[in-house]
Amino acid sequence: MAERLNGYRILILETREEAQFSRLLQDQGASVLQCPMFAIHDAPDPAPIETWIRQCIARPFDDLVLMTGEGLRRLMKVARRMQADEDFIAAIGKARTFARGPKPVRALREIGLEAQVVTETPTSEGMADMLSRHALKDHRIGLQLYPDKDHHKLIAAITSRGATVEPVLPYIYDAEAADANIVSAIEEMVHERVDAIALTSSGQVRRLIDVAKAHGLDEQLRAGLAKTPIASVGPVVSDELKENGLRTDIFPANDAFFMKPLISAMALALNKSPPRMARHPT
Numbered sequence: 001m002a003e004r005l006n007g008y009r010i011l012i013l014e015t016r017e018e019a020q021f022s023r024l025l026q027d028q029g030a031s032v033l034q035c036p037m038f039a040i041h042d043a044p045d046p047a048p049i050e051t052w053i054r055q056c057i058a059r060p061f062d063d064l065v066l067m068t069g070e071g072l073r074r075l076m077k078v079a080r081r082m083q084a085d086e087d088f089i090a091a092i093g094k095a096r097t098f099a100r101g102p103k104p105v106r107a108l109r110e111i112g113l114e115a116q117v118v119t120e121t122p123t124s125e126g127m128a129d130m131l132s133r134h135a136l137k138d139h140r141i142g143l144q145l146y147p148d149k150d151h152h153k154l155i156a157a158i159t160s161r162g163a164t165v166e167p168v169l170p171y172i173y174d175a176e177a178a179d180a181n182i183v184s185a186i187e188e189m190v191h192e193r194v195d196a197i198a199l200t201s202s203g204q205v206r207r208l209i210d211v212a213k214a215h216g217l218d219e220q221l222r223a224g225l226a227k228t229p230i231a232s233v234g235p236v237v238s239d240e241l242k243e244n245g246l247r248t249d250i251f252p253a254n255d256a257f258f259m260k261p262l263i264s265a266m267a268l269a270l271n272k273s274p275p276r277m278a279r280h281p282t
Helices: 018-027 047-058 069-081 085-093 102-110 124-131 152-159 176-190 202-214 218-227 235-243 259-270
Strands: 009-012 031-034 039-042 063-066 096-099 140-144 164-168 171-174 196-199 230-232
Touching: 009 018, 009 176, 018 031, 018 259, 039 069, 047 069, 047 085, 047 164, 063 069, 063 102, 069 085, 069 102, 069 140, 069 171, 096 102, 096 124, 124 152, 140 152, 152 164, 176 202, 176 218, 196 259, 202 218, 202 235, 230 235, 230 259
Parallel strands: 009 031, 009 196, 063 096, 063 140, 140 164, 196 230
Antiparallel strands: 039 171
C-alpha cells in the first residue's frame, strides 16, 4: 500500500467482522473509533437450532444457502456444544453450498470447506436471482437466515422453483444496546473528530439514520456526515446512501468491493490533507 493511515481517525460501524476490520486499519497506522451497530447474541432458544443441525446430519441437504459468515460460526458453536461438530461439517460438505458474498466463504474455509456458488451481489435479492439460475426442483434446501430482515421473498423465490426450504436463525440482534454508541459517534462527526466513516453494508446506513431519528438527531447526523468523508465498500452501500440523500466520497478501485481495497482507497484519498487532530489539536 503506497499510502498509510498514520494519524487518521476512522469511524467503523462493522459488527460481525469488526475486529478484523479494526485490525486491518490499525495495521495501516489508523486510530479506529469502533461503533458496533448492535450486539449479537445466540438465539435465546437453542432447541430449534439443535434440531436443524441433527436433521442436517441425519439427512444432509441437497443445497445449503449461507447468508452470513456469523450464521455459520454460530451454528458451529451449537454443533460443538452438542459434540456433533465433525458430523455437521461432513454433512455440510455433502451439500451444494451457496454463499451470499465473501463472509460466508471465509467462514466455510475456517472449517475446511469451500462454497460451490457465490453471489455476484451480496444481498438477499442477489441470492434469489442467483438461485433462480440453478435447478432446484425437488431439492431440500437448508437456509441460514439472519435477523432484522424480511426473508419471505427469498423463501418464496426458492419454493417457486419446486424446492422445499428448512430455515434456521442461529442468532439475534440487540439494537438498543448499541444506540448510545451511535449517538456518541454522531457527536464525534459533528465536532470534526473523525477523518472518515467507513461503511461496509447498506444496513449500517439505515441503522445510522434510524437511530438519529429515534433520538431527535437527524439534523446533527446529516451535519456530521457533511463534514466527514464517507467511504463506501461498494455499490450496494453507495446506492443506499444515495437513496437517503447522502453521498459517497471514497470508493474502492477496480470493482474490488472488500475491506482491503476500501482501506487502500481511504489511504489514497485522506493523505491529500493532514489528519484532523493534527490540524486542530485539543
